[in-house]
Amino acid sequence: MNTRSRTRLNQTPEWTALGKHREQLGTTHLRQLFADDPRRGTGFTLRVGDLHVDYSKHLVTDETLRLLRELAAATGVAELRDAMFRGEKINTTEDRAVLHTALRAPRDAVIEVDGENVVPGVHAVLDKMAAFSDRVRSGEWTGHTGRRIKNVVNIGIGGSDLGPAMAYEVLRSFTDRELTVRFVSNVDGADLHEAVRDLDPAETLFVIASKTFTTIETITNATSARNWLLTGLNAGQDAVAKHFVALSTNAGKVAEFGIDTANMFEFWDWVGGRYSYDSAIGLSLMIAIGPDRFREMLDGFHLVDEHFRTAPAEENVPLLLGLLGVWYGAFFDAQSHAVLPYSHYLSKFTAYLQQLDMESNGKSVDRDGNPVDWQTGPVVWGTPGTNGQHAYYQLIHQGTKVIPADFIGFAEPVADLLPGLVAQHDLLMANFFAQTQALAFGKTPDEVRAEGVAEELVPHKTFKGNHPTTTILADRLTPSVLGQLIALYEHKVFVQGAVWNIDSFDQWGVELGKVLAKKIEPVLTGGQGGEQLDSSTAALVEAYRARRGR
Numbered sequence: 001m002n003t004r005s006r007t008r009l010n011q012t013p014e015w016t017a018l019g020k021h022r023e024q025l026g027t028t029h030l031r032q033l034f035a036d037d038p039r040r041g042t043g044f045t046l047r048v049g050d051l052h053v054d055y056s057k058h059l060v061t062d063e064t065l066r067l068l069r070e071l072a073a074a075t076g077v078a079e080l081r082d083a084m085f086r087g088e089k090i091n092t093t094e095d096r097a098v099l100h101t102a103l104r105a106p107r108d109a110v111i112e113v114d115g116e117n118v119v120p121g122v123h124a125v126l127d128k129m130a131a132f133s134d135r136v137r138s139g140e141w142t143g144h145t146g147r148r149i150k151n152v153v154n155i156g157i158g159g160s161d162l163g164p165a166m167a168y169e170v171l172r173s174f175t176d177r178e179l180t181v182r183f184v185s186n187v188d189g190a191d192l193h194e195a196v197r198d199l200d201p202a203e204t205l206f207v208i209a210s211k212t213f214t215t216i217e218t219i220t221n222a223t224s225a226r227n228w229l230l231t232g233l234n235a236g237q238d239a240v241a242k243h244f245v246a247l248s249t250n251a252g253k254v255a256e257f258g259i260d261t262a263n264m265f266e267f268w269d270w271v272g273g274r275y276s277y278d279s280a281i282g283l284s285l286m287i288a289i290g291p292d293r294f295r296e297m298l299d300g301f302h303l304v305d306e307h308f309r310t311a312p313a314e315e316n317v318p319l320l321l322g323l324l325g326v327w328y329g330a331f332f333d334a335q336s337h338a339v340l341p342y343s344h345y346l347s348k349f350t351a352y353l354q355q356l357d358m359e360s361n362g363k364s365v366d367r368d369g370n371p372v373d374w375q376t377g378p379v380v381w382g383t384p385g386t387n388g389q390h391a392y393y394q395l396i397h398q399g400t401k402v403i404p405a406d407f408i409g410f411a412e413p414v415a416d417l418l419p420g421l422v423a424q425h426d427l428l429m430a431n432f433f434a435q436t437q438a439l440a441f442g443k444t445p446d447e448v449r450a451e452g453v454a455e456e457l458v459p460h461k462t463f464k465g466n467h468p469t470t471t472i473l474a475d476r477l478t479p480s481v482l483g484q485l486i487a488l489y490e491h492k493v494f495v496q497g498a499v500w501n502i503d504s505f506d507q508w509g510v511e512l513g514k515v516l517a518k519k520i521e522p523v524l525t526g527g528q529g530g531e532q533l534d535s536s537t538a539a540l541v542e543a544y545r546a547r548r549g550r
């Protein structure tokens with residue numbers, strides 16, 4: 001999409017208007033905004049699917065939101081969104097369509113890339129995944145020695161790991177508890193070691209997940225896993241077929257590795273790695289939760305896709321959340337964004353979002369290659385509450401940084417919690433509600449004094465408040481709700497990339513390190529190339545080699 005004729009973001013009248021509005025807003029406190037509008041707590045809320053989204057504790061007024069929507073209109077967010085859904089090649093630096101939304105489209109949808117409807121192919125792979133998952137889950141698929149598969153080890157990295165690993169944790173209460181499912185990503189041999197050391201190779205299935213099937217970490221771990229298997233089984237290459245399947249776009253490389261392409265589950269170059277866990281990359285998850293739950297999850301994604309595509313700007317939740325992030329980055333100098341789930345099952349959720357958001361929007365040139373002179377993607381971070389409360393919340397409450405935060409919670413605990421533990425849910429959720437309240441409204445010096453606090457301690461015990469948060473509340477954490485949440489964040493990231501005029505779907509920034517590692521590796525084992533290193537790296541490599549006796 002050519003954006004050369006587009007006015008630079010910070011030279012648009014809409015940006016200027018927002019800047020002026022920000023000055024007028026000054027230090028207006030949330031206390032004031034709530035006092036001015038007694039219905040703010042119910043009025044500043046939206047719903048999408050099962051998600052109740054409260055944005056009342058943001059440093060915005062109706063006027064702010066109107067100006068932000070005008071910025072979205074001026075920067076062509078809706079046009080780019082429609083182009084994405086139509087299958088146009090909006091990932092210009094890689095000349096690719098961006099169609100993760102096709103992965104959850106219904107069977108009768110028609111979405112074309114280069115004149116070909118991709119939806120039948122999507123469903124053919126989903127059906128093949130379902131048939132395979134059923135065979136593994138029922139015990140019909142056996143290993144080389146005829147034993148039932150009891151362990152599934154997913155080997156992948158980045159988008160080929162974070163999504164299924166996160167979703168497996170989130171949906172643990174929906175998994176077949178008889179199956180052991182583990183995820184290996186790190187090229188540190190310790191990762192594979194810990195994953196397989198107590199497993200019986202005769203009962204273990206390796207799922208090798210790699211879009212390109214060239215990623216060095218994954219191919220190295222997959223090769224080591226194959227050696228472990230063949231040694232453990234005391235078998236030849238023919239044992240691989242019953243213990244290895246591949247998830248990839250690259251049939252040639254899969255065959256080269258020795259995996260029968262009949263056991264390959266395909267996806268396509270229009271699925272970005274970080275947008276791929278609802279494709280074949282979700283196979284380990286599907287084996288764990290079963291095809292029906294997986295399809296429920298896809299329906300959840302689709303529900304939010306349709307909302308994003310069709311809801312008017314005033315009601316469009318991903319649009320709103322994306323614009324709020326633009327607002328804080330540009331006009332409050334917010335550098336980071338915290339995602340704080342109040343569910344233990346969401347323990348890997350923020351790590352997943354880190355790749356989704358930071359690999360997508362960690363860019364500093366616009367889509368035409370010009371340097372941007374506005375903030376782009378934030379540092380995304382966070383861990384589940386209430387653990388964070390006893391670690392870093394101090395800085396959010398009383399530090400010097402502006403950190404917008406998302407709080408995600410559920411009205412009901414997951415279904416299979418031990419009965420004695422269900423009562424703890426109220427305490428968890430009391431913390432959930434208390435934190436956003438404290439962050440928004442704080443505690444004034446007078447309130448502190450009224451508690452009889454000694455004057456010299458008053459500044460220390462004062463909370464200035466005015467920290468912006470979004471609260472996302474759902475009834476229960478189900479496969480559908482997980483799909484809804486992920487699609488919500490995917491489209492939020494999309495909105496921000498569109499406003500900032502960056503390509504959210506490439507990731508050139510990860511390449512240089514890979515190239516340099518390839519050059520350094522032989523030097524570590526005594527090969528050539530050390531003389532080309534800078535003096536710092538050369539000295540570090542030398543120290544490493546000395547330690548390893550080389």
Ligand SMILES: O=P(O)(O)OC[C@H]1O[C@](O)(CO)[C@@H](O)[C@@H]1O
Nearest residue numbers: 158159160210211212215273510
């Ligand atoms: O699935 P692959 O091709 O092994 O790539 C893994 C990951 O590597 C990256 O390309 C970054 O290095 C991610 O975008 C991707 O998710």
